[in-house]
Amino acid sequence: MEVPGLLADIEAMVTCESPSEDRAAVARSAEVVAGIGHRLLGAWPDRIVLDGRTHLRWKFGDAPTRVLLLGHHDTVWPIGSLVSHPYENKGLILRGPGCFDMKAGVAQALHAVAGLPDRAGVTILITGDEELGSPTSRELIETEAAGCAGALVLEASADGGALKTSRKGVSLYRVRVVGRASHAGLEPEAGVNSTVELAHQVLAVRALADPALGTTVEPTRAKAGTTTNTVPAAGEFDVDVRVRTLAEQDRVDRAMRALSPVLPDARVEVEGGPNRPPLEESASAELFARAVKVAARLDLPSPARASVGGASDGNFTAGIGTPTLDGLGAVGGGAHADSEHVVVTELPHRVALVAGLTAELLAVDSPAGR
Incomplete structure (x- = not known):
C-alpha cells in the first residue's frame, strides 16, 4: 500500500x-x-x-x-x-x-x-x-x-x-402526556396540566439511571402547552438511554413501558424502545x-x-x-x-x-x- x-x-x-x-x-x-x-x-x-x-x-x-x-x-x-x-x-x-x-x-x-x-x-x-x-x-x-x-x-x-x-447499547423513547385544557386564570381547576404531569414523568424517568452500572437515562428535548394563559392539554419529551448490558436495556425498557400518570385524568403514552443492543x-x-x-x-x-x-x-x-x-x-x-x-x-x-x-x-x- x-x-x-x-x-x-x-x-x-x-x-x-x-x-x-x-x-x-x-x-x-x-x-x-x-x-x-x-x-x-x-x-x-x-x-x-x-x-x-x-x-x-x-x-x-x-x-x-x-x-x-x-x-x-x-x-x-x-x-x-x-x-x-x-x-x-x-x-x-x-x-x-x-x-x-x-x-x-x-x-x-x-x-x-x-x-x-x-x-x-x-x-x-x-x-x-x-x-x-x-x-x-x-x-x-x-x-x-x-x-x-x-x-x-x-x-x-x-x-x-x-x-x-x-x-x-442505545434506546430512544418519546413520552407523551395528555391532560385537559382550560383557562389558566378563570378556571385552572377545570384543566389537567400536562406540564405538571410531564415534570413528574421526567423525574421518574431520570431516576431509572444507574451510574454504578454505567446506565444513563437522560430526558432531552421537551415541550408542552400552546399559550401562556392556557392550562396545557398536551406535552412530550424525548429520552436517550445508554446501557452496557442487555439486562440493563431490558430493565429500563420494562420500566419505561410501565410509566403511569400521577395527576387524576392524565394519560401517559410511551413510544420507541431499544435502538441498538x-x-x-x-x-x-x-x-x-x-x-x-x-x-x-x-x-x-x-x-x-x-x-x-x-x-x-x-x-x-x-x-x-x-x-x-x-x-x-x-x-x-x-x-x-x-x-x-x-x-x-x-x-x-x-x-x-x-x-x-x-x-x-x-x-x-x-x-x-x-
Whole structure:
C-alpha cells in the first residue's frame, strides 16, 4: 500500500459531501467510493438502494462470508461544510468534514482488502445511513454478519488509537402526556396540566439511571402547552438511554413501558424502545487478543482497548452473536466537531493491522486451519 494513494482516496471521499439526510448526496458519495473500490479491488460493488439510501457491498469468493469489514460513507456534516471546514493535509494531520468519522476508515478498509493475497470469504459493506441509526441498513448488516468468524468495524478509534471493545447499547423513547385544557386564570381547576404531569414523568424517568452500572437515562428535548394563559392539554419529551448490558436495556425498557400518570385524568403514552443492543466485552475479547498478536507479529504498536458510550453498526453485529471488534479505523479525534482530524502517520499502521487480522481470521477459519 502506498500512502500517497491512500491519502488521495481519503481526499476524494471527504470532498464529496454526504450528509445522511440528503439521499442524492449520499448516492454521489457512493459512486465515489464504488469507483475507488473498483480501482483497488478490480470489482464493482453491489449497489443496494433502500428507501433511496445507497449502500455498497463487495463479496469475494463463492463460499459464505467469514470476515465482514463494516463501515459507512454518510456523515453528519451538511452540504457546504467544505467552505468553512475545507479538506487539508498538512503532513502530520489531515482535516475535513467526515474525515475521522469515518471516510478515512472506509478508505483503509478498501486498501486493506486490496493487499490480501486471497480475498475469498471477505465481504466489505459500506452503508449510507449509519448516522441516522441505520434505519434501512440494519437488516442488511445483520444478514451479512450472520455466521461470520468476525466483524471488523472500521469506525474511528477511541482516544490515542485504542480499539473499541465495548459500546453501550442505545434506546430512544418519546413520552407523551395528555391532560385537559382550560383557562389558566378563570378556571385552572377545570384543566389537567400536562406540564405538571410531564415534570413528574421526567423525574421518574431520570431516576431509572444507574451510574454504578454505567446506565444513563437522560430526558432531552421537551415541550408542552400552546399559550401562556392556557392550562396545557398536551406535552412530550424525548429520552436517550445508554446501557452496557442487555439486562440493563431490558430493565429500563420494562420500566419505561410501565410509566403511569400521577395527576387524576392524565394519560401517559410511551413510544420507541431499544435502538441498538450493547456491544459487550465478551463479543470482542477473542478478536482483540488476536489483534494484539497480529500487531506484535507485524511490529506495529500494540493496540489499547476502550469502552465508549457511543454506538455503531458494530452493536448490531455483536447483538446477533457475531464476534465484533470496533474502532479499527482512523486515529485522530473531533468526530462531529470543528476539530475533526486524522493522524496521517497512523494510517498505514491501521491498514496493515486490518489486513493482518483479516488474513488471520480467514486462515484460522479455513478447512486447512481447523
